Amino acid sequence: MQLNVNGRSHDLGDIDPTTPLLWVLRDTLGLVGTKYGCGIGQCSACTVHVNGAPVQSCQLPVQSVEGMAITTIEGIAAEDGTLHPVQQAWIDEDVPQCGYCQAGQIMSAVALLARTPAPTDADIDAAMSRHLCRCGTYNRIRKAIHVAAERIEKTGSAA
Amino acid sequence: MSDRIDPMDVNPYLPEFMREAAAAAARTPVSRRQFMKIAGFVGGGLVLGFTVGTRSAAQENGHGAHGDAAFAPNAYVQIRTDGTVVLYAKNPDVGQGVKTALPMIVAEELDADWSTVRVEQAPISMALYGAQFAGGSMSVAMNFDTLRRAGAVARAMLVAAAAERLGVAAEELSTDAGYVVHRASGRRVGYGELAEAAAKLPVPDAASVPLKDRNDWKLLGSRVTGVDNLKVVTGQPMFGIDQRVPGMLYATYTKAPAIGARAVRANLEHVKSLPGVRDAFLLEQRGNPIEFNPASDAHLSGVAIVADSTWAALKAKRELEVEWDETHASNDTWSAAVADAKRLAAAAPQQTLGETGDVDAAFASADKTVEGFYTYPFLSHADLEPQNCTVWCKDDGTVEIWAPTQTPQNAVTAVASLLGVSEENVTLHQLRGGGGFGRRLANDSVVEAAAISRRVGAPVKVQWTREDDFAFDYYRPGGFHSFKAAIAGGKLTAWQDHFITFTRGGPMPISTANLSPQEFPANRVPSSRIVQSMLPSRIPSGPWRAPGSNAIAFAVQCFLHECAVAAGRDHVEFLLEVMAMEPPARPGPRGFGGAGGPGGFGMPGLDTERATGVIRLAAEKAGWGRPMPAGRGLGLAFHFSHQGHFAEVAEVSVDANRKVTVHKVWVAGDIGPIVNRSGAENQAQGSVVDGFSTAMGLEVTFENGRAQQHNFDRYPLLRIDRAPEVEVHFIESDNPPTGVGEPALPPAAPAICNAIYAATGHRVRTLPLTREGFTV
Numbered sequence: 001m002q003l004n005v006n007g008r009s010h011d012l013g014d015i016d017p018t019t020p021l022l023w024v025l026r027d028t029l030g031l032v033g034t035k036y037g038c039g040i041g042q043c044s045a046c047t048v049h050v051n052g053a054p055v056q057s058c059q060l061p062v063q064s065v066e067g068m069a070i071t072t073i074e075g076i077a078a079e080d081g082t083l084h085p086v087q088q089a090w091i092d093e094d095v096p097q098c099g100y101c102q103a104g105q106i107m108s109a110v111a112l113l114a115r116t117p118a119p120t121d122a123d124i125d126a127a128m129s130r131h132l133c134r135c136g137t138y139n140r141i142r143k144a145i146h147v148a149a150e151r152i153e154k155t156g157s158a159a
Numbered sequence: 160m161s162d163r164i165d166p167m168d169v170n171p172y173l174p175e176f177m178r179e180a181a182a183a184a185a186r187t188p189v190s191r192r193q194f195m196k197i198a199g200f201v202g203g204g205l206v207l208g209f210t211v212g213t214r215s216a217a218q219e220n221g222h223g224a225h226g227d228a229a230f231a232p233n234a235y236v237q238i239r240t241d242g243t244v245v246l247y248a249k250n251p252d253v254g255q256g257v258k259t260a261l262p263m264i265v266a267e268e269l270d271a272d273w274s275t276v277r278v279e280q281a282p283i284s285m286a287l288y289g290a291q292f293a294g295g296s297m298s299v300a301m302n303f304d305t306l307r308r309a310g311a312v313a314r315a316m317l318v319a320a321a322a323e324r325l326g327v328a329a330e331e332l333s334t335d336a337g338y339v340v341h342r343a344s345g346r347r348v349g350y351g352e353l354a355e356a357a358a359k360l361p362v363p364d365a366a367s368v369p370l371k372d373r374n375d376w377k378l379l380g381s382r383v384t385g386v387d388n389l390k391v392v393t394g395q396p397m398f399g400i401d402q403r404v405p406g407m408l409y410a411t412y413t414k415a416p417a418i419g420a421r422a423v424r425a426n427l428e429h430v431k432s433l434p435g436v437r438d439a440f441l442l443e444q445r446g447n448p449i450e451f452n453p454a455s456d457a458h459l460s461g462v463a464i465v466a467d468s469t470w471a472a473l474k475a476k477r478e479l480e481v482e483w484d485e486t487h488a489s490n491d492t493w494s495a496a497v498a499d500a501k502r503l504a505a506a507a508p509q510q511t512l513g514e515t516g517d518v519d520a521a522f523a524s525a526d527k528t529v530e531g532f533y534t535y536p537f538l539s540h541a542d543l544e545p546q547n548c549t550v551w552c553k554d555d556g557t558v559e560i561w562a563p564t565q566t567p568q569n570a571v572t573a574v575a576s577l578l579g580v581s582e583e584n585v586t587l588h589q590l591r592g593g594g595g596f597g598r599r600l601a602n603d604s605v606v607e608a609a610a611i612s613r614r615v616g617a618p619v620k621v622q623w624t625r626e627d628d629f630a631f632d633y634y635r636p637g638g639f640h641s642f643k644a645a646i647a648g649g650k651l652t653a654w655q656d657h658f659i660t661f662t663r664g665g666p667m668p669i670s671t672a673n674l675s676p677q678e679f680p681a682n683r684v685p686s687s688r689i690v691q692s693m694l695p696s697r698i699p700s701g702p703w704r705a706p707g708s709n710a711i712a713f714a715v716q717c718f719l720h721e722c723a724v725a726a727g728r729d730h731v732e733f734l735l736e737v738m739a740m741e742p743p744a745r746p747g748p749r750g751f752g753g754a755g756g757p758g759g760f761g762m763p764g765l766d767t768e769r770a771t772g773v774i775r776l777a778a779e780k781a782g783w784g785r786p787m788p789a790g791r792g793l794g795l796a797f798h799f800s801h802q803g804h805f806a807e808v809a810e811v812s813v814d815a816n817r818k819v820t821v822h823k824v825w826v827a828g829d830i831g832p833i834v835n836r837s838g839a840e841n842q843a844q845g846s847v848v849d850g851f852s853t854a855m856g857l858e859v860t861f862e863n864g865r866a867q868q869h870n871f872d873r874y875p876l877l878r879i880d881r882a883p884e885v886e887v888h889f890i891e892s893d894n895p896p897t898g899v900g901e902p903a904l905p906p907a908a909p910a911i912c913n914a915i916y917a918a919t920g921h922r923v924r925t926l927p928l929t930r931e932g933f934t935v
Contacts (some may be wrong), residue, residue, distance in 0.1 A: 090388065
């Protein structure tokens with residue numbers, strides 16, 4: 001089976017096709033930025049993009065995404081290493097506490113800004129309520145999304 | 160400062176090992192804290208370690224100052240000849256931010272350029288670092304002085320080296336962002352150029368080096384983003400779960416659904432035949448794993464499945480069938496405990512914890528008596544990163560551990576004991592924990608990984624499922640307070656609390672289920688009586704963020720509000736009046752302190768002035784007393800814990816369907832000077848969200864010894880759409896800086912519940928709020 005992750009094709013050999021994408025990313029490909037939190041689609045720590053849309057990778061058998069474009073937290077910065085404005089805003093606003101949920105949060109925020117460049121608080125609630133942050137960094141997540149949106153508007157590009 | 164410190168004075172709700180560590184640190188005078196050079200590391204330059212008393216402890220540990228030791232980065236400060244400044248963070252970071260805050264303290268006195276500082280997690284060494292743990296909000300309080308002096312000693316050596324180099328007196332030199340500067344001539348020498356010469360100089364006495372005046376701080380008090388944030392936002396490996404070792408196998412460990420049951424047999428041959436499974440076997444229970452003890456090598460009975468990948472192990476676990484012997488299993492049931500507690504509350508108390516004044520006389524002469532029965536549930540820590548650990552028991556008898564633990568030194572002790580090896584043969588790598596909240600003070604997953612690695616002879620990562628994490632916690636204990644208070648002349652004249660808690664038998668409650676008889680306001684009111692009765696329990700319990708305080712503050716601060724309402728008084732004025740009451744003389748067997756008492760590890764305790772300051776500030780910022788529309792109200796609460804004084808005001812509305820909206824919470828805290836302003840505000844904001852989240856809808860109930868909540872679908876943590884805005888203000892009093900991971904949490908729930916009363920007239924006496932018909 002072939003899997004397209006962050007613009008690269010990976011040969012998964014005879015992997016169990018029911019393996020959730022989460023564990024293929026983490027154990028097979030060593031892309032451990034995508035996190036296991038609950039395994040039942042409640043916390044969204046495992047969020048990645050499939051064809052640009054945020055999805056919970058713990059709920060996706062790998063066979064269901066064969067041939068699709070998968071992007072993980074390791075793949076959203078520019079090729080020269082320039083961070084995505086959402087990543088940069090997360091650092092500038094010092095969003096993380098433990099940091100465990102933040103990769104998933106960032107993936108949803110990136111997808112939100114791609115389709116809604118100037119989100120309202122209600123837009124942010126709708127897009128980000130799938131995520132749990134046990135440390136309670138919600139005030140700063142909201143702020144960082146607004147900051148990233150303003151910067152994208154000023155520079156006219158997402159990265 | 161007295162050199163006889165009673166560990167109970169530190170905080171009566173913390174585990175013994177933490178109180179002992181804090182007391183030991185407080186007992187060591189500055190004059191006995193000395194630094195030493197550590198030579199022989201790669202790259203040359205100046206490396207400073209820290210040792211208490213003589214230098215021999217460090218030398219015996221193999222990290223001597225003779226220059227022949229191997230590369231030994233056992234230090235707080237490394238200045239390399241290329242100018243790199245490496246600062247070592249001694250304690251684990253589980254989200255509380257000490258990996259940033261502790262090195263900032265060194266960097267301030269060193270006058271390092273923070274933008275070029277590299278921070279690394281320290282290795283484990285009691286000889287060089289003293290106690291290393293994340294708990295009790297103690298990292299800053301316990302280490303502030305030592306870390307300042309580490310930076311100042313290094314700076315003094317660099318200045319001395321520069322004085323020699325430039326041929327000028329040291330007094331003519333100053334330092335600035337990684338350079339020694341000769342003001343008169345404008346010459347500047349970088350720290351890297353001086354490192355080799357500085358390393359040859361004698362180490363000055365730590366007690367004699369000058370420290371900066373607080374007004375001259377540049378870095379401390381500023382906003383610094385977390386040192387690992389780049390790794391966080393780019394998904395680089397850093398958490399326990401991210402660890403990979405060549406040849407590593409993946410394991411699950413299935414324990415009995417009822418706490419304390421024993422695995423008799425399982426369909427092991429079938430499980431072993433499944434794809435990717437290497438081995439499957441039973442492990443007998445060892446020791447008494449339901450008692451919280453970070454250094455314990457105990458583990459529960461269960462079945463290990465060892466596989467080539469996490470998924471192979473998890474998939475095989477689904478087909479695992481185990482026969483359990485429940486003869487000695489817990490049959491605890493929460494609903495039964497609630498009924499029993501109400502019965503006990505109506506009976507004579509079993510124990511008297513403390514009594515002052517003439518309580519009966521105060522009630523006899525009261526204008527009014529107020530009564531309330533308060534209930535709070537067991538809770539899970541619910542760290543977002545499920546428990547895990549990687550251990551490699553090697554053929555040569557040495558052991559390597561990669562653990563996201565809050566108590567790394569205890570983990571080494573536990574594994575050495577389990578395997579029967581000396582602690583010198585056990586190496587532990589501190590990894591970041593995806594949340595701690597006290598859960599990672601226990602090393603049960605570490606012990607399991609060690610037992611399984613020994614059996615299979617390979618590096619093994621044990622991965623708990625979310626369901627395992629909920630089923631096998633050291634839970635925040637539930638409890639009950641049956642209060643009675645006397646009001647006379649509009650004042651609180653007597654306070655009585657019949658506390659109903661849990662015990663394994665004997666006179667002591669289970670871990671963190673105790674109540675200090677000096678808990679506020681018993682230590683202020685002229686007449687008070689604190690009594691206790693206990694129910695038997697076999698549920699494991701342990702520290703949960705702000706242990707004791709996280710529950711007691713809810714009950715006490717809500718009932719005090721009931722008293723204020725009954726007295727017809729404004730809550731702020733009533734609370735301040737109680738705070739200012741003269742504490743009665745209190746003879747007693749020991750100086751119960753901590754939360755509300757005389758404070759800990761040489762730190763001031765509950766201070767009326769500091770408390771008054773934060774209560775007034777929170778009220779002022781919230782616009783206390785302003786008119787509110789129907790269904791909307793302000794609520795106040797104060798709590799002192801972990802040396803922190805915190806007052807919070809919540810603005811809450813409740814609609815016709817009893818849906819609760821917390822619009823905003825104002826936090827006023829006094830933890831002395833702020834180390835990292837960004838980190839401190841983040842902790843306070845998160846604490847309030849945690850407090851609301853928990854009070855709103857979280858509980859772990861038990862049926863016949865089984866936790867009934869297995870995943871987040873039945874343990875609904877708050878999400879962003881319901882999170883309040885949290886505005887944080889600090890009074891930076893001239894007291895020693897103390898921690899902020901915990902003390903902002905306890906006032907949040909009572910402030911919100913008091914606001915619900917203001918909005919609706921409904922008095923919340925049971926948590927979570929969903930139990931009283933509220934929704935979020």
